[in-house]
Amino acid sequence: MPAYHSTFLGEEDRLVGNVSLLPFNSQFRGPTYPSTNDYDIVEEVLDLFRANSFFKNFEIKGPADRLLIYGILFISECLSKLTKSTNFKEATRILNNLSLDNFSLPGEIGFPLSSLYLPPSNKNEADLLRSYLSQFRQELSSRLLKRIYTDDLPSKYWLSFTRRRFMNKSL
Known part of the structure; x- marks a missing residue:
């Protein structure tokens, strides 16, 4: 059984390296523009996470x-990171810090998937990709918290995937 792929494969309008900068609705500042429909790339990542986390191989x-x-x-x-948190407020603090931490881009030392991603061609594209991924990470962590914490306790159905490693990689 193959892994689930993105439904936005034909909608690439802005590319940096070989990463598509897709629009998504966000409450955070950044370079993306709002999506025209409710289902965007952030919702798709959240929907496909649990199914795709079982796969060790993924054909791009x-x-x-x-x-x-x-x-x-x-x-x-x-x-x-959420295995240590106990309530929504602490989890929000942890994920906000994780979203805003400094991270490696494709082509930089420490990026785990350098073989799959092309580096940005110049400094302007690198800055655009960094700000886009920062906004993407913030929005993703915000929506993830809303799915995990329906009450003040985390959902065991989400936290059971903490030991799963998609493609045997981690950021």
Whole structure:
């Protein structure tokens, strides 16, 4: 059974390296523009995370799949940080710090998927990709918290995926 791919494969309008900068609705500042519909790339990453986390191999069919991979790996990192938190307020603080931490871009030392991603061609594209991924990480962690914490306690159905490693990689 193959892994689930992005439904936004044909909608690449802005590319940096070989990563598609897809629009999504966000409450955070950044370079993305609002999506025209309710289902955006952030919702898709959240929907496909649990199903795709069982796969060790993933065939990349386009630039939107690269953004999907990055989102799934970021959710895995978020869930591993949330094992220590007990309530919504503490989890919010932990994920906000994780979202705003400095992170590596494709082509830099420390980026785990350098073989799958092309580096940005110049400094302007690198800055655009960094700000886009920062906004993507903030929005993803915000929506993840809303799904995990329906009450003040985390959902065991989400936290059971803390030990799963998609493609045997981590950010």
